[in-house]
Amino acid sequence: MTMIKRASVVIIGGGIIGCSIAYNLAKMGCKNIILLEKNSLASGATGRCGAGIRQQFGTEMNCILARESIKIFENLSQELDYDIELNQGGYLMLAYTEKEVNQFKKNVALEQSLGIDVRYITVKKAKEIVPPLNTEGVLAATFCPTDGHANPFNTNFAYAEAAQRLGVKIYNFTEVREIKTENNRIVSVSTDKGEVLTPIVINAAGGYSGEIGKMAGVEIPVYSQRHQILITEPVDPLFKPMLMSFSRNFYCQQTPHGSIIMGFGDPDEPKGHDIGTSWQFARDMAQKMTAVVPLLKEVSMVRQWSGLYNMSPDSQPIVGEHPQVNGFYMAVGFSGHGFMLAPVASRLMAELILKGKTSIPIDRLDIGRFERGELIIEPSVV
Amino acid sequence: MKDETIICRCEDVTWGEIRQALEKGYTTLDEIKRVTRAGMGRCQGTTCRRIILREIAKFCHKSIEEVTIPTFRPPTKPVKLGTLAGDDDD
Numbered sequence: 001m002t003m004i005k006r007a008s009v010v011i012i013g014g015g016i017i018g019c020s021i022a023y024n025l026a027k028m029g030c031k032n033i034i035l036l037e038k039n040s041l042a043s044g045a046t047g048r049c050g051a052g053i054r055q056q057f058g059t060e061m062n063c064i065l066a067r068e069s070i071k072i073f074e075n076l077s078q079e080l081d082y083d084i085e086l087n088q089g090g091y092l093m094l095a096y097t098e099k100e101v102n103q104f105k106k107n108v109a110l111e112q113s114l115g116i117d118v119r120y121i122t123v124k125k126a127k128e129i130v131p132p133l134n135t136e137g138v139l140a141a142t143f144c145p146t147d148g149h150a151n152p153f154n155t156n157f158a159y160a161e162a163a164q165r166l167g168v169k170i171y172n173f174t175e176v177r178e179i180k181t182e183n184n185r186i187v188s189v190s191t192d193k194g195e196v197l198t199p200i201v202i203n204a205a206g207g208y209s210g211e212i213g214k215m216a217g218v219e220i221p222v223y224s225q226r227h228q229i230l231i232t233e234p235v236d237p238l239f240k241p242m243l244m245s246f247s248r249n250f251y252c253q254q255t256p257h258g259s260i261i262m263g264f265g266d267p268d269e270p271k272g273h274d275i276g277t278s279w280q281f282a283r284d285m286a287q288k289m290t291a292v293v294p295l296l297k298e299v300s301m302v303r304q305w306s307g308l309y310n311m312s313p314d315s316q317p318i319v320g321e322h323p324q325v326n327g328f329y330m331a332v333g334f335s336g337h338g339f340m341l342a343p344v345a346s347r348l349m350a351e352l353i354l355k356g357k358t359s360i361p362i363d364r365l366d367i368g369r370f371e372r373g374e375l376i377i378e379p380s381v382v
Numbered sequence: 383m384k385d386e387t388i389i390c391r392c393e394d395v396t397w398g399e400i401r402q403a404l405e406k407g408y409t410t411l412d413e414i415k416r417v418t419r420a421g422m423g424r425c426q427g428t429t430c431r432r433i434i435l436r437e438i439a440k441f442c443h444k445s446i447e448e449v450t451i452p453t454f455r456p457p458t459k460p461v462k463l464g465t466l467a468g469d470d471d472d
Contacts, residue, residue, distance in 0.1 A: 040413050047416055153416040161406075233424050233460055257419075277456060286466035297464030302424055303455045 001171060003194035008032040009353070010189045010198045012176055012212055014039075015046035016152065016339050017331050018204035019159035020346030023080075026166035028350050033168045035160075036191060038175040042156040045206045046339060048275075048307025050229060050251060050263055051152040052242050053340040054091045055116045056144050058107050058379040061316060061364065062337070063114050065344050068360060070146055072343035082158030087256045088148035089240030092129055094292075095140045096247045103379060104142050111144070118144040130239040132295045149242060149253055152339055159346075179215040179328075186216070186327035200353065202329045207273060207308030209332035218322050221370050222312050222333040223271045227263060228281040230304040234258030238295060244382065250288045251382050260299060262289050265309075265336075265382050275306045309336040314375035319345055319365040320352065329353060330367065336381060390430040392423020400434060404441045411435060412452045421452070424460060 009025060011018045014037025022035045037043075053073060055066040077084050095101045104120060111118045119142065126141040127133055164170060171193065178190040179201055188197045203220075205212040213220035235258055242253040252262035262285055282304055290297045312318055312333030322328040331349050334341060348358040369375060385398030395418045403417045411434060414420055420434060421427030439446045 040408075040410055042416055043412065157417060232463070279456075282457075282461075283466050286463040290463050290467045297467065298462060300424075300460035300462050301457065301466065302426060302460045303422070304457070305453075305455050 001169070003171065003174075003191065003196055004034065004169065006032070006197045007034045008198065009034070009200045009202065010196060011035040011202045011204055012189075013037065013044070013204035013206055014041040014160065014170065014172065015044050015204065015206050016042075016156045016159065016342040017206065017334070017346065018202070019156055019163060020342045021202055021204060021331060021349050022168045022170075023159045023163040023166070024346045024350035025353065026163050026168050028354050030350070030354060031167065033163075034196065035163070035168060035170045036174045036176055036189070037170065037172050040172050041160050041170070042153050045307045045310070046152050046156050048229070048305060049152050049339045050253070050261055051339050052091070052147075052149055052251060052253060054144065054147040054242070056091055056093055056107060056111060056118055056142060056147065056380065058103065058110070059316070059376050060110060060114065061376050062378055063111050063116060064360060065341050067114060067116055069341055069344040072347070073150060076155070076158070076343065080158040080162040082154060082161065084155040084158055085151035085256055086148060087150070088146050089242070089253075090129070090143055090145040091147035092126060092241040092243050093142045094126070094138050094243065094245045094248070095142075096137050096245060098139070100247050101139050104140065107380065108142055116144060117146055118142055129241060130243065132238055132293050133243070134292055134294055143241070147242065149255060151255075155339070176212065176215065179212070181217060181325055184325055186325065200327045200329065202331065202349070204331050206310050206332070206334075206338065209310055209330065213330070216322070216325055216328045218325055218328065220318065220330065220332060220367065222310050222318070224273055224308040224310050225269050225271055226274050226276075226306045227265055227269070227309050227336065228277055228285075228304065228306040229261065229263035230282055230285055230301050232260040232296075232299045233302050235260070235299050239293070243292065246380060246382060248288065248292070249382060250285070250292070252289050252292070259302075260296070264288065273308065275308065277304045277306055310338070311335050313370055315378040315381045316376045317341065317345060317365055318367050319349060319362055320367065323366075323368060335378070389433055390418070390420035390423060390427075392425050392429075393419040395420040395430070400437065404438070409438055409442050410450050411438065412450070414438070415452060426455070
C-alpha cells in the first residue's frame, strides 16, 4: 500500500491503544485516519501481555477508568463483531502481610464507594472460590467477580478490523523516522515508506513512546521495562479467577482455552527494550506458583516470552495533548495496564481530540502533573 | 487442500481458518499465529510451521526463504512446572 499524502490524524502504534483510538475516532465520524505500525499488529506489548482486566486498584482514577472499561469490554464482541473471548472469572487478590491487609481494606472501601462489586473475604472463602489454593501464609483476600480476562490478540484485531471497516488505513511494517513541527505545531510524519502531512499525531507506541516523543522534540517521563511471562499446556479447568499477590509478586490465570498464564515483575529488572527470556524466570515462576497451587507441579510449561511495560513515574497513564506541541497527543505510560484500560482510554482520547472535552474527567492524567508534583501514586501494581 | 483439513493439530486449526487469515491480509507467520493460534499449542509449531510457511509463500508469490520466521520461544519441549521448580542451579 503506498502512503497517502495527507491525513487528518496519524496514529503511531498498532497495539490495542492505537487500534482502539483509531476505531473510536472513526466511529465518532473522523475521516482520513491512518495508523502506522513498525512491525505487525499486536507484535508489541499487547500481544505479549497477560490480558487480565481488573477494577481492584488503589487510586480513584484507576478504579473509575477500569470500571468503565469493563462495561465496554462486556459488549465489545458484539460492538466489534469479533469474539474477544471475554471471561469474567473474577480476580482473587491474596494478602500475605498485615500491611497488605490494611491496603486491601482501604482499596475495597474506595472501590465499593465507586460502585465496584468487590468484597473483602476470609481465607476460608478464598479457598471455596479456588479449591486447589494453598492458603498457607494467606491472611485475607479480596474478590471482584466481574474482573477477568480477554484474548489480547482477538481484541487487538477486533479493534483494527472494525476501524478498517470505518475507513481507517493501517500501514504495517512502516517505521516512523521523523515528526516535523513548525511553530510548535505538528506538520508531518516521515516514515520508511514516505511522508504524510497531518495536523495531529497520536503517540500510542507503548514501549517506544519515549522515542516517539523525542522525534516530536519533547521529553516524556516514561521508561520501558521487560516483564517475563510463561504459559502452560491446556489442562482441565482448575480455577476461574486470576490469582494475584503484590507482596509475593505474581499473577496467574487459567484462560478459557485451558492454558495457564503466569508472570511476575522482577524488581531488579533494568530499564530498556530487552525482550529476551531467562531460565531463572521460568524457575522462579514455577517455584512461586507451585507453592500457591501445588497441583500445578504436574502441568507443563510450553512457552515463555516477555514484553515491555511502559512505566510512568506514578504508574498511571499519560493521556492528553502535549502543552508545548499543538496536535501531539499521547496515550502512553500505561505501566502494565494498557490492555485493560484501552477501551475507555481510547474513547476518552477520541472525545478529547474531536470535542475538546471528555465524558470522564482525565485532566489529571496530563503530562504536566509531573512538573506540578501532582502525582497519583498507584500502590497496587505487579 | 480442503478447508476442513487440520493444519495445527495441537490447536485444531483448519486450512480454512488459515486461508481466511491470509485473505484478510495477515501474511506473516507471526500474524497467522496470533489470529488463529496455529503453532501455539503443545508442540509449538513443530508440525504445522512448515506447512503454513509453504502456504504463505504460495499465497504471496514468494519463495519460502523470503517468509519471515517467528521468534523461537523456549522451552524446546514442554517441562513440568514441578521439575522447573526443583531445579536449583543457576
